[in-house]
Amino acid sequence: MTTVDFTSFLEPKSVAIVGASRSPGKPGYLVISNLKANEYPGKIYPVNPQAQEIMGYKAYPSVADLPEVPDVAVILVPASATIEAVRDCVRKGIKAAVIESGGYTEVNERGAKLERELLQSAEKGRMRIIGPNTSGVISTPGRFVTTFYPLGKVRRGSVAYLAQTGNFATHTMRWILSAENFGVSRVVGLGNKCDVDDADVVEYFGADPDTRVICMYIEGFKDGKRFVEAARQVSREKPVIALVGGVTASGSKAVVSHTASLGASNPALIEGVLRQAGVVSIHRYTDLIDSAKALVFQPLPAGGRVGVIVPSGGMGVLAADTCVRLGLTLAELSQSTLKKLQDVSQPWIRIGNPVDIWSAIQNHSLEEGYRVAMEALLGDPGIDSLVAILVLTTDNPPPNLDFIPRFREKYPGKPVLIGVSGDKASFDLAKKTLESQSVPVYLPVEGACEALATMYRCSLSMQRGKHTRD
Amino acid sequence: MTTVDFTSFLEPKSVAIVGASRSPGKPGYLVISNLKANEYPGKIYPVNPQAQEIMGYKAYPSVADLPEVPDVAVILVPASATIEAVRDCVRKGIKAAVIESGGYTEVNERGAKLERELLQSAEKGRMRIIGPNTSGVISTPGRFVTTFYPLGKVRRGSVAYLAQTGNFATHTMRWILSAENFGVSRVVGLGNKCDVDDADVVEYFGADPDTRVICMYIEGFKDGKRFVEAARQVSREKPVIALVGGVTASGSKAVVSHTASLGASNPALIEGVLRQAGVVSIHRYTDLIDSAKALVFQPLPAGGRVGVIVPSGGMGVLAADTCVRLGLTLAELSQSTLKKLQDVSQPWIRIGNPVDIWSAIQNHSLEEGYRVAMEALLGDPGIDSLVAILVLTTDNPPPNLDFIPRFREKYPGKPVLIGVSGDKASFDLAKKTLESQSVPVYLPVEGACEALATMYRCSLSMQRGKHTRD
Numbered sequence: 049m050t051t052v053d054f055t056s057f058l059e060p061k062s063v064a065i066v067g068a069s070r071s072p073g074k075p076g077y078l079v080i081s082n083l084k085a086n087e088y089p090g091k092i093y094p095v096n097p098q099a100q101e102i103m104g105y106k107a108y109p110s111v112a113d114l115p116e117v118p119d120v121a122v123i124l125v126p127a128s129a130t131i132e133a134v135r136d137c138v139r140k141g142i143k144a145a146v147i148e149s150g151g152y153t154e155v156n157e158r159g160a161k162l163e164r165e166l167l168q169s170a171e172k173g174r175m176r177i178i179g180p181n182t183s184g185v186i187s188t189p190g191r192f193v194t195t196f197y198p199l200g201k202v203r204r205g206s207v208a209y210l211a212q213t214g215n216f217a218t219h220t221m222r223w224i225l226s227a228e229n230f231g232v233s234r235v236v237g238l239g240n241k242c243d244v245d246d247a248d249v250v251e252y253f254g255a256d257p258d259t260r261v262i263c264m265y266i267e268g269f270k271d272g273k274r275f276v277e278a279a280r281q282v283s284r285e286k287p288v289i290a291l292v293g294g295v296t297a298s299g300s301k302a303v304v305s306h307t308a309s310l311g312a313s314n315p316a317l318i319e320g321v322l323r324q325a326g327v328v329s330i331h332r333y334t335d336l337i338d339s340a341k342a343l344v345f346q347p348l349p350a351g352g353r354v355g356v357i358v359p360s361g362g363m364g365v366l367a368a369d370t371c372v373r374l375g376l377t378l379a380e381l382s383q384s385t386l387k388k389l390q391d392v393s394q395p396w397i398r399i400g401n402p403v404d405i406w407s408a409i410q411n412h413s414l415e416e417g418y419r420v421a422m423e424a425l426l427g428d429p430g431i432d433s434l435v436a437i438l439v440l441t442t443d444n445p446p447p448n449l450d451f452i453p454r455f456r457e458k459y460p461g462k463p464v465l466i467g468v469s470g471d472k473a474s475f476d477l478a479k480k481t482l483e484s485q486s487v488p489v490y491l492p493v494e495g496a497c498e499a500l501a502t503m504y505r506c507s508l509s510m511q512r513g514k515h516t517r518d
Numbered sequence: 519m520t521t522v523d524f525t526s527f528l529e530p531k532s533v534a535i536v537g538a539s540r541s542p543g544k545p546g547y548l549v550i551s552n553l554k555a556n557e558y559p560g561k562i563y564p565v566n567p568q569a570q571e572i573m574g575y576k577a578y579p580s581v582a583d584l585p586e587v588p589d590v591a592v593i594l595v596p597a598s599a600t601i602e603a604v605r606d607c608v609r610k611g612i613k614a615a616v617i618e619s620g621g622y623t624e625v626n627e628r629g630a631k632l633e634r635e636l637l638q639s640a641e642k643g644r645m646r647i648i649g650p651n652t653s654g655v656i657s658t659p660g661r662f663v664t665t666f667y668p669l670g671k672v673r674r675g676s677v678a679y680l681a682q683t684g685n686f687a688t689h690t691m692r693w694i695l696s697a698e699n700f701g702v703s704r705v706v707g708l709g710n711k712c713d714v715d716d717a718d719v720v721e722y723f724g725a726d727p728d729t730r731v732i733c734m735y736i737e738g739f740k741d742g743k744r745f746v747e748a749a750r751q752v753s754r755e756k757p758v759i760a761l762v763g764g765v766t767a768s769g770s771k772a773v774v775s776h777t778a779s780l781g782a783s784n785p786a787l788i789e790g791v792l793r794q795a796g797v798v799s800i801h802r803y804t805d806l807i808d809s810a811k812a813l814v815f816q817p818l819p820a821g822g823r824v825g826v827i828v829p830s831g832g833m834g835v836l837a838a839d840t841c842v843r844l845g846l847t848l849a850e851l852s853q854s855t856l857k858k859l860q861d862v863s864q865p866w867i868r869i870g871n872p873v874d875i876w877s878a879i880q881n882h883s884l885e886e887g888y889r890v891a892m893e894a895l896l897g898d899p900g901i902d903s904l905v906a907i908l909v910l911t912t913d914n915p916p917p918n919l920d921f922i923p924r925f926r927e928k929y930p931g932k933p934v935l936i937g938v939s940g941d942k943a944s945f946d947l948a949k950k951t952l953e954s955q956s957v958p959v960y961l962p963v964e965g966a967c968e969a970l971a972t973m974y975r976c977s978l979s980m981q982r983g984k985h986t987r988d
Contacts, residue, residue: 127866151866154831159866198913213832219909219939227942267835293832298848299839305868306831333836333963361624361776362683362763365737366803369769378768396597396621396629398775439689443668469689472697493803 050248050278052176056144057244058234059190060119061090064111064142066133067124068094068102075148075196076124080105082193085200089191093118111136120144122184122194127151127162130180134166138173145170146194147179153240153308154181160308167242181307182239183214186221188232189258193217195237205231206260207340210249212238212267212293212307216336223337229483230341233258240307245270247278254282261343263336264290264327268309272321283326284513287343287506290327291336292318326509330502338490342499345486346463348507351432353379354500355425356402357418358493359409359439359469364402366493367435374501378402379431388424392417401425414439415447422452426459433504435496437467440474449478453485463503465496520718520748522646526614527714528704529660530589531560534581534612536603537594538564538572545618545666546594550575552663555670559661563588581606590614592654592664597621597632600650604636608643615640616664617649623710623778624651630778637712651777652709653684656691658702659728663687665707675701676730677810680719682708682737682763682777686806693807699953700811703728710777715740717748724752731813733806734760734797738779742791753796754983757813757976760797761806762788796979800972808960812969815956816926816933818977821902823849824970825895826872827888828963829879829909829939834872836963837905844971848872849901858894862887871895884909885917892922896929903974905966907937910944919948923955933973935966 063083069076076096080103083092092105093114099107108114111121111133121137123130127149137145152163163180170177178184184194188204197218207230209216214237221235233256236249246269253259262282269275282288294303295315303309322329330339354376358364368378378401381389389399394407403425409417418436425431440446455464466482468475469492479489490496533553539546546566550573553562562575563584569577578584581591581603591607593600597619607615622633633650640647648654654664658674667688677700679686684707691705703726706719716739723729732752739745752758764773765785773779792799800809824846828834838848848871851859859869864877873895879887888906895904910916925934936952938945939962949959960966 155866155868198911211832213830215830215832215939219829219911222911222941223939223945227945265832267832291836293835293839296839296842298842299835301848302831302835302838302870302872305870305874306835333833334961359689360683360685361772362681362685362735362737363803365763365769365772365776366761368772369763369766372766372768378771396625398625400772400775402772404775441668441689441692469685469693471692475693475697491804 050251052244052248052252053143054252056119057146057178057185058187058192060192062093062116062118063090064093064095064114064118064121065124066095066111066121068096068099068107070099070102078196078198079122079124079194082195082199086191086193086202091118111140114140117141120146123147123149124196125149127159131162131165131169134169138169138175143175145175145177146182146184147177148182148184148194148196150181152180154305163240163242170243177243178236179239180242182237183217184237186217186232186235200225203231204233205344206233206258207231207263207344208233208253208256208259208261209235209263210238210246210253211235211265212309213265228337228341229480230344241270247271247274250275250282250288251278254286260286261340262286262288263340264288265293265336266290266318267293267303267307268318269321272317276321276325279325279327280513283509287348287510288327289330289339289502289506290322291330291333326513328502328505328509335498335502338495339499339502341483341488342463342465342503343506345483345488346465346503347461348510349433349463349500349504350461350507352376352504353430353432355379355428355431355434357405357421357425357436358402359406359437361404363437363469363493364404367402367437367497370494370497371501374498376497376501376504379428382428382430385424385428389421392420415451419451422455426455426462431462433463433500435465435467435500437469437492438478440468440470440478442471442473446474446477449481450485452482453487463500465490465500467492467496520721522714522718522722523613524722526589527616527648527655528657528662530662532563532586532588533560534563534565534584534588534591535594536565536581536591536607538566538569538577540569540572548666548668549592549594549664552665552669556661556663556672561588581610584610587611590616593617593619594666595619597629601632601635601639604639608639608645613645615645615647616652616654617647618652618654618664618666620651622650624775633710633712640713647713648706649709650712652707653687654707656687656702656705670695673701674703675814676703676728677701677733677814678703678723678726678729678731679705679733680708680716680723681705681735682711682779683735698807698811699950700814711740717741717744720745720752720758721748724756730756731810732756732758733810734758735763735806736760736788737763737773737777738788739791742787746791746795749795749797750983753979757818757980758797759800759809759972759976760792761800761803762792796983798972798975798979805968805972808965809969809972811953811958812933812935812973813976815953815958816935816973817931818980819903819933819970819974820931820977822846822974823900823902825849825898825901825904827875827891827895827906828872829875829907831874833907833939833963834874837872837907837967840964840967841971844968846967846971846974849898852898852900855894855898859891862890885921889921892925896925896932901932903933903970905935905937905970907939907962908948910938910940910948912941912943916944916947919951920955922952923957933970935960935970937962937966
């Protein structure tokens with residue numbers, strides 16, 4: 049059981065910004081402007097010995113002067129000054145601190161010593177630390193953000209990121225907000241994790257009603273055994289996917305100067321930990337977005353039998369290769385499904401799975417061709433999931449694709465993932481339209497198949513986890 | 519040596535459209551409208567027994583009635599009528615035909631018989647066939663297009679596609695035209711390749727002065743030995759990359775109903791053929807675009823030592839992992855390079871490769887930070903290539919990135935590939951700006967590293983090929 053009180057970190061009623069600044073662009077300014085942009089409902093206490101007021105908030109010369117004990121302190125002063133800041137916080141009785149500055153174990157032995165001192169001081173006061181060397185946390189339910197990167201309003205949703213990188217609270221979050229259509233519940237950037245670690249966070253995310261999907265980027269575990277214990281429980285109930293950084297010698301060397309993690313030097317060990325924990329490994333940074341949206345938008349498939357619809361034979365071949373390579377099975381179509389497909393296609397077409405939709409959309413409208421074929425596959429009891437690659441161009445008015453999200457009601461347990469081939473403008477429009485109705489959209493050919501394969505591995509992991517418990 | 523006269527197929531002075539149509543949207547209409555959109559400079563002869571005129575061109579009731587022997591015939595009539603059309607063309611003395619209709623070997627034994635008959639008739643008249651079951655060819659130098667998919671004007675460039683799929687002359691070409699910034703020289707969709715095959719085309723592309731990069735999608739070889747002989751010569755002079763479809767049992771089954779290729783049932787054999795031929799295998803459909811643009815925009819690296827610049831430690835770890843996994847080496851930085859990087863960074867930063875640029879862009883401007891670091895790496899004699907991941911958002915006016923394309927002049931043999939993290943609008947703008955100056959742009963983290971690794975494998979293959987010949 050984690051001993052960390054995450055309410056202080058993620059839904060605090062008050063926050064001290066130690067190292068607040070009046071200069072736009074400075075971290076101590078940007079944290080406050082992010083809190084404002086997210087309409088943080090709690091009390092904000094800027095701490096700055098030179099300021100009377102920052103962005104409309106009364107500033108205090110020191111933590112000791114604050115009119116109450118805030119739930120959390122965000123510490124932005126340089127590494128050399130953090131030990132004093134931590135002591136001030138402890139003396140005040142603050143129980144949670146996010147330490148964002150770098151210059152600790154990831155730099156040199158002097159930094160490592162400083163990091164140990166921080167922790168000792170905090171432990172004396174029973175104060176918990178996230179960091180150091182992190183952009184901290186985002187919590188949309190708490191409307192709370194500690195990051196020093198300008199984010200604006202973060203879209204609320206059910207995906208949580210547990211990352212040993214600041215990216216998900218900084219520029220990658222900007223990408224998610226501007227290019228994607230799903231929202232996040234929480235982001236915790238752990239940095240050097242001198243105190244709060246993966247096991248604590250995954251356990252919290254597991255119990256968090258606002259989180260349905262858990263995505264991790266990790267460079268090593270402080271305590272693999274504790275992580276397995278925590279994550280095994282969680283991965284029975286929610287999909288947990290993880291990207292491991294530092295799996296090569298050069299990557300591992302880069303880890304040392306990034307978060308100084310120890311475990312990363314042994315990637316096989318980390319893989320073993322993840323497997324025991326029921327966590328599904330992914331292998332590309334973009335999967336942390338592409339798989340996340342599939343997992344949060346669509347139900348997990350009950351089995352691995354996929355139906356595929358493509359606008360070209362070549363895409364069918366490649367989709368089949370991708371699915372099979374990643375552990376899915378191309379479903380055998382029933383006689384009744386074959387007949388439905390044959391009825392909409394030109395008579396000379398050889399029908400199989402993948403279904404080449406080209407002749408059906410020549411015979412009928414594009415909308416009608418896809419609608420009939422998708423319905424035929426989804427209605428087949430031998431099929432657990434559907435990938436359909438649409439072909440869309442700006443030559444014609446965009447087809448009404450609302451029939452696709454509506455399949456969810458009739459076939460509630462079968463995930464549907466879409467690829468779009470054709471003009472960029474058509475792709476962008478279909479992505480926006482469909483994803484706003486919880487149907488994930490990918491570039492052809494591999495994207496949708498890869499995300500579905502990750503979903504299936506999550507489904508298997510949950511089934512195994514439940515079986516083990518029973 | 520190929521016996522195919524590709525001038526007739528790709529730079530014909532006159533073309534007969536057998537099965538031309540007055541109905542917008544029909545294949546026989548769209549081929550002509552594509553020719554118009556590409557300002558085809560030759561003679562267009564629509565053949566249609568019911569029409570006087572189609573889109574401003576005088577129509578002829580039959581091939582026999584044409585006022586001259588056209589260089590090439592595009593045959594669009596249904597499979598059942600093709601044998602007559604082929605005989606008409608042969609009688610007229612036409613020496614080249616693109617047969618686009620489907621319904622042959624890929625469908626059933628009756629279709630296979632029909633395909634054999636087509637070929638026999640053509641052989642009698644020494645007429646060569648591309649197809650059947652294909653969208654045919656695109657040739658920007660010839661301003662010639664046979665595809666029945668509305669394309670508009672195809673952007674001229676130096677990438678050639680040899681594909682056993684129609685996609686590169688249809689919807690994937692629409693993606694390239696609307697989302698990418700490189701141009702193509704030729705596209706040949708081979709379909710069932712009853713006559714003209716991969717060996718013929720690759721030999722032609724090898725000798726084609728308009729083609730610098732050759733990309734293939736293949737589902738099998740008719741004659742692997744002949745392909746090896748042809749491609750070995752070509753891959754010494756130009757990069758040749760290939761994606762193989764049908765490498766799993768389900769993919770291979772899909773091949774049968776797509777192009778009826780035989781070789782696809784033995785992927786190991788195909789891989790062996792490619793290796794002997796000096797052709798570099800790629801593994802994702804998107805690589806046919808992402809690697810193509812790197813190969814056509816940038817020089818091949820002389821060696822595998824890469825310098826990497828990232829805006830975050832986590833991205834550095836993942837970039838290093840990706841490079842190393844794909845056969846590149848993270849370069850050791852010289853003392854002088856380290857000093858230059860240290861000079862622009864905050865003093866407490868531990869400098870290494872990948873270079874974490876964050877502190878330098880905090881110290882200086884974003885432009886200055888990247889400029890100094892990129893120049894330092896490119897000037898290091900121990901580095902063969904550079905991947906830089908920029909971090910860009912819409913908060914600030916877009917930085918002037920023109921210094922990046924200018925490195926090409928000073929460091930002509932070192933490829934530079936860019937990733938962009940941040941807002942989608944910033945990504946789109948940087949991609950347009952940089953790619954219009956021949957610097958390829960990718961989403962972080964893996965894209966740029968993967969394309970560079972493909973370039974390096976092409977470089978090795980060319981070096982080996984030259985060595986073998988000497």
